Amino acid sequence: MKDFSSLTLPVIIRHHADAKSHLRTDESRAYTDQGKRFASHETVTHSLDEFVRGTAHTNTVEGFFSIFKRGMKGVYQHCGDRHLKRYLAEFDFRYSNRIALGVDDVMRAERAIKGAEGKRLTYRTTH
Numbered sequence: 001m002k003d004f005s006s007l008t009l010p011v012i013i014r015h016h017a018d019a020k021s022h023l024r025t026d027e028s029r030a031y032t033d034q035g036k037r038f039a040s041h042e043t044v045t046h047s048l049d050e051f052v053r054g055t056a057h058t059n060t061v062e063g064f065f066s067i068f069k070r071g072m073k074g075v076y077q078h079c080g081d082r083h084l085k086r087y088l089a090e091f092d093f094r095y096s097n098r099i100a101l102g103v104d105d106v107m108r109a110e111r112a113i114k115g116a117e118g119k120r121l122t123y124r125t126t127h
Contacts, residue, residue: 010034024056064095 009030014037017023023038025031027045035041042056051057068091072079079087097103097111 022055024058024061026058064091067091067095 013034019037020039023035023041025043027043027047044050044053044056044058071091097108
């Protein structure tokens with residue numbers, strides 16, 4: 001889905017986000033009604049130079065998306081919808097196992113190998 005309008009955004013959020021989560025967004029009105037479904041919803045007002053208020057911020061998602069975009073434009077350059085989940089899983093692993101979180105290259109490699117343990121590594125088309 002390439003359309004992220006105020007009409008399609010609620011469908012995407014409802015489908016992919018757990019209602020038990022704590023939603024943190026910017027001030028966009030597209031999130032107002034959606035926020036009522038979550039355990040909590042806090043916003044920051046970027047237009048007033050507010051970027052963090054207590055636990056309310058969008059820094060994590062913006063940081064992750066920045067790294068994802070850089071990787072998709074610089075390394076992979078193209079990703080079809082069919083494989084998007086695989087690319088996201090890879091970037092999720094990288095983001096969750098980075099030096100800023102105390103994970104060095106050796107630890108990251110060990111975790112990647114451990115994640116493959118007992119699995120047969122094949123490429124199979126999905127239907």
